[in-house]
Amino acid sequence: MSPSTLPEGEPAPADGALPPEALAGQASRRLSAYLHVPFCATRCGYCDFNTYTAAELGAAPGTSQRSYLDAMAAEMRLAGGVLGEPRPLHTVFFGGGTPTLLPADDLAGLLQTARDTFGLATDAEVTTEANPDSVTPAYLERLVEAGFTRISFGMQSAVPHVLALLERTHTPGRALEAVGWARAAGFASVSVDLIYGTPGESLQDWRASVEQALSAEPDHVSAYSLIVEEGTRFAARVRRGEVPLPQEDDLADKYDLADALFREAGLSWYEVSNWARPGHACRHNLAYWVGDDWWGFGPGAHSHIGGVRFWNVKHPRTYATRLGRGDSPAAGRERLDAEQRRVERVLLELRLHQGLPETVLTPAERRRLPELQRRGWLISAGGYVRVTEAGRLLADAAVRDLLD
Structure with missing residues (x-):
């Protein structure tokens, strides 16, 4: 939802107004919200998302977490005015970056702003992504108290040398511990994300990661093959010949193995890279796949309302500056025929x-x-x-x- 590059398109109006055809019939369409938190403790070498570490942001005006929170709230209010008709949110998804680098009270405050601006459906799904080493039991309890119903942990692997090559900061066992804390806190649905095809990862390494993930009995698992994105440190290492590209046959073997193990554990595929127990498919991601309306809040976030796609400026400072003067942060848009x-x-x-x-x-x-x-x-x-x-x-x- 917030890649590092923005597409080309027509200019977006400063007030954020949408064409009348995009708003026509909106009362009959479901609305979701994506909230992009662009902060990371460190940047993983394979990551191509629009994220920033503290060192990259520095102390320039508009780059603080406080500025980000104020700007995000302002964009929600702007969106409420643009959409006009009040529509409750069916799903809310906090992604990043690492949303759980923010204090739990800040995430709770953003969710409350969304609730005040749009309302939440009675069965709304509210998700946050989290790195396993960015949460504590008390933190997770606060999120559940605020109304979060779902959490997705970036486990990626349970093998130390694979985690090291991916530049992940958590230890192999921390993800399983975090899943247990989320269960105890009362999350209705707990998911883990895995990556396969890292150079040097054997089929047995991958089996170990899948089996350890399943030992925590998650409700949902996403498993994605490693993609070498241009402009990342990992791509530079591949170009220098330091690490090889993932091989198609190896990726296929690992996908088939994961699918078999997930099925044995009672998780069924509902999208090519996603498996879930009955009733635990990610409704937010399904909203993207079936073309629902969604508004993406935050730097670089993308939106889709009634056949119009638009996307925000990338840098947190520019994002905060635009909203601070009452303008839309949208950098461009396109109308789909x-x-x-x-x-x-x-x-x-x-x-x-x-x-x-x-x-x-x-x-x-x-x-x-x-x-x-x-x-x-x-x-x-x-x-x-x-x-x-x-x-x-x-x-x-x-x-x-x-x-x-």
Whole structure:
């Protein structure tokens, strides 16, 4: 939701106003909020998100946590005015960065501002990401007291040499300890994130990480392959030949192993890289994948309202300065036409276990279906097109060939 680079697009108006067509019919659409916390204790070498350490921000005006909190609250008030019609938030997601670097009372205060501005649905899902070494039992109890219902820990691995190469600061056992604290605090849903394909990680290393994660009995697991993003320290090390690129066959073996172990533990896949126990799929991420409305608050955050995408300026100082003078922090926007929105549905919904309604496809795309079914990548049944078990590893290629 807050990558390090921003797309091109048309200028966004200073008052943040949206085109009338984006607001038409909004009362019938669900609304979510993403709150981007850009602070990190250290920057991991593989990370490409819009994050900053204290050393990078320094003491310049507008870069303090206080300035950030005030600006975030101001953007919420601006969004409330732009949207006009009060719509309760169905999901709220604090991402980063490391949201739990902020004091628990600050996260609670931001959630209260969101509640005061928009209201929360009675069954709202409220999530924060967290590094395992950034929380304590008392911290987690305060979040639950404030209304947080879900937490996602960045475990990544349980193997010391893998954590070291990823530049993670927590010890292998800390993530499991943090999951236990979250359970005791009363979180309704606890998730862990894992990364596979780190250079030097054996299949046995990966099995150990998955098995240790499952030993904590999480409700949800995300497992992503390591992607070498341009501009990161990790990409520079690959370019210098210090570490090799992940190999496709190795990634496939690790995905298959994780999927089998997750299934044995009672977690089913609902999106290509996400598994959950019944009732614990991340509703916030599903909102992205099915094209709901969401407003992204914070530096570099992206939003989507009624077919209009817009994104904020990246740096916390510029973000705070704009809001301090009463302007929108949006750096640009783009209006998606009907065909662009249809193509996005194909791209995103085919990654979901529920699949894509076949009626979304054009006649030409339907004619391509039999060949993709013959390859074993897609299946069509009950009016929906889905990726097969084997096709999950080739989901991007399947979508490309379907749309081609």
